[in-house]
Amino acid sequence: MNVPTATVSRLIVYLRVLDSLASAGKSRTSSEYLGNEAQVSPFQVRKDLAYFGRFGTRGIGYDVAELGQRIRTILGLGRSWNTCIVGLGRLGQALVDYPGFGPQKEFHLVALFDTDSAKIGKCFGGLAVRHNWELPQAVAELNIQLGMIAVPASSAQEVATALVQAGIRGILNFAPAVIEVPLHVFVEKTDVSAALERLTFYLSAAQADRRPAP
Amino acid sequence: MNVPTATVSRLIVYLRVLDSLASAGKSRTSSEYLGNEAQVSPFQVRKDLAYFGRFGTRGIGYDVAELGQRIRTILGLGRSWNTCIVGLGRLGQALVDYPGFGPQKEFHLVALFDTDSAKIGKCFGGLAVRHNWELPQAVAELNIQLGMIAVPASSAQEVATALVQAGIRGILNFAPAVIEVPLHVFVEKTDVSAALERLTFYLSAAQADRRPAP
Numbered sequence: 001m002n003v004p005t006a007t008v009s010r011l012i013v014y015l016r017v018l019d020s021l022a023s024a025g026k027s028r029t030s031s032e033y034l035g036n037e038a039q040v041s042p043f044q045v046r047k048d049l050a051y052f053g054r055f056g057t058r059g060i061g062y063d064v065a066e067l068g069q070r071i072r073t074i075l076g077l078g079r080s081w082n083t084c085i086v087g088l089g090r091l092g093q094a095l096v097d098y099p100g101f102g103p104q105k106e107f108h109l110v111a112l113f114d115t116d117s118a119k120i121g122k123c124f125g126g127l128a129v130r131h132n133w134e135l136p137q138a139v140a141e142l143n144i145q146l147g148m149i150a151v152p153a154s155s156a157q158e159v160a161t162a163l164v165q166a167g168i169r170g171i172l173n174f175a176p177a178v179i180e181v182p183l184h185v186f187v188e189k190t191d192v193s194a195a196l197e198r199l200t201f202y203l204s205a206a207q208a209d210r211r212p213a214p
Numbered sequence: 215m216n217v218p219t220a221t222v223s224r225l226i227v228y229l230r231v232l233d234s235l236a237s238a239g240k241s242r243t244s245s246e247y248l249g250n251e252a253q254v255s256p257f258q259v260r261k262d263l264a265y266f267g268r269f270g271t272r273g274i275g276y277d278v279a280e281l282g283q284r285i286r287t288i289l290g291l292g293r294s295w296n297t298c299i300v301g302l303g304r305l306g307q308a309l310v311d312y313p314g315f316g317p318q319k320e321f322h323l324v325a326l327f328d329t330d331s332a333k334i335g336k337c338f339g340g341l342a343v344r345h346n347w348e349l350p351q352a353v354a355e356l357n358i359q360l361g362m363i364a365v366p367a368s369s370a371q372e373v374a375t376a377l378v379q380a381g382i383r384g385i386l387n388f389a390p391a392v393i394e395v396p397l398h399v400f401v402e403k404t405d406v407s408a409a410l411e412r413l414t415f416y417l418s419a420a421q422a423d424r425r426p427a428p
Contacts, residue, residue, distance in 0.1 A: 003419075005412070006220060008412050008415050008416075009408065009412065011415075012407075012408045012411050012412070015411075016392075074415065074418075074419075075411050075414060075415045075418070076411075076414035076415055076417060076418030076419070077411065077414060081410075081414055083410075089308070089311075090304050090305075090307045090308035090311065091304075091305070091308035093304045093308075094303070094304035094305035094307075094308050095406070097303075097304065098390075098406055099367070099390055100390070100406060100407045100410065106410075106414070107410055145417065146410065146413060146414075153313070169417055170413040170414070170416070170417050171413075172406070172409050172410060172413060176312075176313055176314070178230075186413050186416040186417060188409040188410075188412055188413050189409075190404045190406070190409055192309070192312055192314060192386070192404070193226075193314045194223065194226045195386050195402040195403075195404055196295075196297075196314065196320075196321055196360065196386060196402075197226050197229075197289050197290075197291065198219070198222050198223065198226070198402055199360060199384040199385075199386060199400050199402050200289060200290035200291060200295055200320070200360075200384070201222050201225075201288065201289045201290055202222075202384070202400040203290060203359065203383055203384050203400060204288075204289070204290030205217075205288075205290070
């Protein structure tokens, strides 16, 4: 089954909306409400969910807790994921502080790696930095599934290859470089340039009435 | 004209491909090649470009330099954009080092803001940190068009409101918080949680043969 990446991104938005509804004590919602919050049509909401089975009751809507739990399972969030960071420059250190990491969260930060001898052994967020050459052993021993690359662009591919060889299949790449990985490995990138360029597109086009479409 | 956000994101990818073709000394390319590099069909490439006019010659393809220049103009990259960072914690400091900033680049970093008196006046990347309350004056005097929010989630909305009141219409939000802005303001967010959740979706779904579709 080919699920569009846009559908996956929207599931994440629906989950955020459901979580805030739950926090507000609401127990029921509708595709109209979810669509409105996610800036898509109610039809799109139903279409996105239909990839994964039947959801909700016609005329009644969705149970907030149940739909949230099902989306969480679809997104693989019903379990914990051990994560490492490679590169403890300013960006890597900022990532250590990322509030999504923690014992009560889905993502556990369990190891830090760098090649700079001045950093090896230093502690960030309670974890001592290891040398990159410890990657294979640490990934196996600590059961690490996700790797974040926060090294300069020039070493991003080398680090990606090392992560893949160590057995990691999910990489979040913060380096401003395209990395090549085998087909069984998934890469997400956070590309500051691309985000800025989307902004300038809309700012330049604003007069010409090109608004973002869902 | 409503241009899908996915089209805008793909234009940015096509531009990266064209830039590397140009660096490699190539002068011609095709929608097949661009599609292959961007992992979409040649039809999608032609459809994306068709939003903005006629491009290329049937049977001959595209001129690499000309297409690159036209996409750059569409994306608003034919001019420079003055940018500021609010929040000089680790993430903000990491952003100062971002290689996309520079006198030869489209994005010029011209001001830094924080509220921490220990940071005001300190220099990062040659710029002294100003207090947030200088925002309105600095935005006007330095002609700042883009703002990057690198503050904790709890102050993100307050900073966004201050940026908008100062006249900024393009915001790149790094704080893990949803910010509300008026309709004439564009927001891009880099959401580490969402990127991690897309990875875990694909890792969980990999056995069930759900590959990302373009």
